[in-house]
Amino acid sequence: QLIASATGAVLAEAQLSISEGSSSPLTLVVTGDPKIGPFSIEARTTRTGVVVRFEVDGALYRTENTAKFCLFGGGAGTAACNTGTLSAGTHVIKAKLVSTTTGAVLAEAQTSVSR
Numbered sequence: 001q002l003i004a005s006a007t008g009a010v011l012a013e014a015q016l017s018i019s020e021g022s023s024s025p026l027t028l029v030v031t032g033d034p035k036i037g038p039f040s041i042e043a044r045t046t047r048t049g050v051v052v053r054f055e056v057d058g059a060l061y062r063t064e065n066t067a068k069f070c071l072f073g074g075g076a077g078t079a080a081c082n083t084g085t086l087s088a089g090t091h092v093i094k095a096k097l098v099s100t101t102t103g104a105v106l107a108e109a110q111t112s113v114s115r
Contacts, residue, residue, distance in 0.1 A: 026052075026097045026107040031081070034113035038083035041071040043095040043109065050106065055094040056086065069095070090114040 025045070032039030043052045043064070052069035054061045061071070068075030071093065074082030090112055097107040 026095060026109045028093070028095055028109045028111050030111060030113065032083060034086070034115050038085050039113070040074075040081035040083045041093060041095075041111070041113075042075065042081050043069040043071075043097070045069070045097055045107070047097060047106065049100050051098050051100055053096045053098055055092075055096070057091055058094075061093075071095075086113065086115060088115050 026047075027044045029042045029044060030039060031042070041054075043054070045052075045067075052064045054064070054071050062073070064070060064073075066076075068079075068081060070081030072082040072084035074080065091114075092110060092112050094108060094110045096105050098105055
């Protein structure tokens with residue numbers, strides 16, 4: 001959980017699921033504070049030959065084909081991920097690591113953000 005030091009409010013939560021046979025995990029990195037403004041989410045992995053499918057509240061939001069895998073795009077080369085916002089409320093963001101050769105989901109990571 002990401003907790004605001006001033007108020008103790010929960011700003012974000014993360015959950016990780018690794019499929020059997022997956023040799024490297026998928027992690028989500030949230031930069032910025034979704035409660036007060038634009039933020040970014042990067043899905044990090046050491047796996048190659050994969051894409052990341054981002055879902056927001058259960059619906060496909062974006063598919064990223066090259067690393068850095070960013071929810072709002074950007075991140076080419078060493079550039080930072082683009083920032084963005086979602087509508088007011090709490091949103092579940094899930095990233096699925098998908099093999100480009102088999103289409104199999106290799107790992108999933110999930111976080112919740114509130115605004």
